[in-house]
Amino acid sequence: MLLTERLLFDRGADVVLACLHCLECRNAAHVVFDIFAGSFHGDACVGPCYIVQFTDQLFNYDSKMAIYEILQHPDERLSQPGRVVEEVTPEIKRIVENMFETLYAATNCAALAATQLGIPLRITVIDFSEKKDQPLCLINPEVISGEGETFTAEGCMSVANVHEKVKRYERVVVRAMDLDGEIKEYVEDGFMAKCMQHEIDHLNGVLFIDHLSALKRKIVNLRFRRG
């Protein structure tokens, strides 16, 4: 059984992208609905039962709804690594568009990883410019090399009200695919370098609090258990 949590589509377009979450495993399922063929394709985490439930609800959603829910620690989906994106399809572009919309709608949000939004793909969006006019999308990013060391405080949209110092490389070379499907290398330092390392961690199912000492992590986690 699937719960339709977000639907992103254009009325009149020939494809519909839906972002669903399975009620059983809570994994996201990204499904494309071809209006003309009347069928779904894409990958879903469970069997064909979703089709019937989904079609009924398809047109009852606001097409402007494009803001994803940001998962909160200790949601176990935050510990699951994202899958490699093989190709930049229109569906991927739509996901990225909505990731930026989610980023810009959130307060004090510098970057988001798809895995924080219940989308198990290796995509991150970054924009910490004052005017929010310098969007950077990295697909399948990886740290190729790093040097130097910093030890500064970090926070995370998925770990509310926690700021702790974490060791990071001071400078990194990150290789990633851009929205045109081209592989690029980014040489960064300062906040951008920190940000990229934090986001790449997310895509590997790692939170910044996972870098803390066992004792500190225990104290942080106690806070979340108490709610």
Ligand SMILES: [Zn+2]
């Ligand atoms: Zn984060």
